[in-house]
Amino acid sequence: MRIVFGLVLLAGLALAGFAVYMAQNYIGAYENALKQERDRAIESVPTQKIFVATRAIEYGEQITPEDVKLAHWPKGTLPEDFFDEEKPIISEGEKARVALRRIELNEAFMGVKVSEPGGDAGLTSRLKRGQRAFAIKVDVASGVSGFLRPGDRVDVYWTGRVKVIDANVPDGDVTKLIETGVELIAIDQTSQVDVNNATIARTVTVAASPQQVAALAQAQSTGRLSLSLLGRQDDTVSGAVEVNQLSLLGITATEERAIPQAEQSCTIRTRKGGEVMEIAIPCTN
Incomplete structure (x- = not known):
């Protein structure tokens, strides 16, 4: 019985191997025919x-x-x-x-x-990772007389009135550098860099981080922004810049000196006969 089972198993394996061999030959022939057909199609x-x-x-x-x-x-x-x-x-x-x-x-x-x-x-391809586009209103004076071009870098100054509670701090207009080296990516509605003629722009678009956008939006709504053009090869970094009316005119704020108060003395008057006498007593106030 075992011999019969073994013969049947060997016959099955032989048939399975023969079937795999035939399938491989068939698939190979089909792929060759398909490749030849493609080659003939390309030639035709x-x-x-x-x-x-x-x-x-x-x-x-x-x-x-x-x-x-x-x-x-x-x-x-x-x-x-x-x-x-x-x-x-x-x-x-x-x-x-x-x-x-x-x-x-x-x-x-x-x-x-x-x-x-x-x-x-367009603008989207000019913004680097993490940058946003923000438009700033300008005129002839604040926009460097129309000589700004996409790709230029500018410093942004804010001018406005500062109201403070401290009496020792002067109250009035102040100009302060709020952003430095900001890149321009568009002038009005154009982002072309090969414009040679000076154009009086109404808006310029800058590339800035979200924090810079928030600062510029706050500054634009509370004061006036002015742009200062940087040189093409200028790699310096501006420090803190702030000018008010007193520093502009060279006036130094004087400190108020405390006036020493005279020592108080308290007395009462009493009459003794025809004589008036003053008697010193401790001050209660």
Whole structure:
């Protein structure tokens, strides 16, 4: 009985191995036939290698070498202004491009969907991690006569009236440096940096942290803001700057001196006959 069981088991294993061998041969033949069919399709339809996306790229994202690959594309349906080996989307020594629209996986890159090398997709692509955009109202005087450009850095001064309770602190207008080295990312409604003509702006947009935004909003609502343009190569850091009317005119606040009070003496008058006498008594008040 055991011999019969063993023979049946060996026969089953042999049949199973033969079935696996046949399946492998069938799958291999199918893959070879599919590859040959694809090769014939490529040969029958003229194609050209162009750059396509290897992942979905969102608006404003930088395009890196890992995001692009060459793929065959039918010549009859080539998109306009595509990128290929003669016109690569990423060239050595050039700055990265950014997506001006959403680009899907395996979608061809086109000139209308990406910026020029080193370009941007608006304010959102210029804000660094943790930064916010904030608009400041300016005029001819506070806006440096229209010579501000996106990419410049400015110091922000606040001028307003300070009301204090301490009588020793002078009350009046004061000008104070509240933010230094703030970057401008837009002038009015433009973020283009290649503007050569001076423009009298009504607002400038700065990139700042949430804490700086809160300080600028409070300062703008309680006083007047003025901007001071920094040099392109200036890497100095301004310290605390504050000027009031007294320091502007060089007037030193005098300390009030306490006037010593005369020692008090208390007396009572009594009449004794025709004589009036004064008798000293302790003061009760």
